[in-house]
Amino acid sequence: MAEPDRPSPQRASSWSTTALRRGLVALALAMLLPGAVVAWAWWSDTATVTSDPITAGTLDLTVGPVTGSEQLAGPGGSWTYTALGLTGMLPGESVARTIVLRSSGTAGVDVSGTVTSTTTALGQHLLLSTTTGGAATNTTPGGLRTGACTGTVSRAQAPVTATATSALSAVPVASGSTVTLCVVLGLSPSAPSSVQGASTTATFVLTANQAGAP
Numbered sequence: 001m002a003e004p005d006r007p008s009p010q011r012a013s014s015w016s017t018t019a020l021r022r023g024l025v026a027l028a029l030a031m032l033l034p035g036a037v038v039a040w041a042w043w044s045d046t047a048t049v050t051s052d053p054i055t056a057g058t059l060d061l062t063v064g065p066v067t068g069s070e071q072l073a074g075p076g077g078s079w080t081y082t083a084l085g086l087t088g089m090l091p092g093e094s095v096a097r098t099i100v101l102r103s104s105g106t107a108g109v110d111v112s113g114t115v116t117s118t119t120t121a122l123g124q125h126l127l128l129s130t131t132t133g134g135a136a137t138n139t140t141p142g143g144l145r146t147g148a149c150t151g152t153v154s155r156a157q158a159p160v161t162a163t164a165t166s167a168l169s170a171v172p173v174a175s176g177s178t179v180t181l182c183v184v185l186g187l188s189p190s191a192p193s194s195v196q197g198a199s200t201t202a203t204f205v206l207t208a209n210q211a212g213a214p
Helices: 009-032
Strands: 061-064 094-103 109-117 126-132 136-139 146-149 152-159 165-173 178-187 202-210
Touching: 061 202, 094 136, 094 165, 094 202, 109 126, 126 146, 126 165, 136 178, 146 178, 152 165, 165 178, 165 202
Parallel strands: 094 146
Antiparallel strands: 061 094, 094 178, 109 165, 109 202, 126 152, 126 178, 136 146
């Protein structure tokens, strides 16, 4: 019986080499197939940007009789202006005084004002006039004390009652600047005898709003 042919050692070596090459090709293809895990070295970098300090501005209305003597720094407060008054006032007499409005904060303001009287009986016979940008004078023609203001008229001959009455239409005041409000308070020439010896106090409320605010 004849023996089957067997591959020669040379042929076996050739087959082994071919199989190895096929295996390497298959491995290379596997690495390129979707889902294959490939390790890469990704570079990265970061940068941080910091702003300059951020601070809020301030809004502050200060007032006084003359420039340089403003009071009420900070929010709110009240000031008794003793010079804005007359004792023993007769019908037709009046007094004039200035009030300096300063925007002492970092923001410009629009200032408006109202006035009220603590009593209606005498207050309704008090007359108020105001101007801006003017000066006050006080004289005694015919023996009657009389106050007057120059400047742009904001309110003329308005009665002062227990109900708040407009004393100043909104006026702009730039930051660090001033506006002079001049006030004349007088007793009406037609004030009746029933108010003799009566007294009252006029209270001005000045409100500053951020410039341009609705």
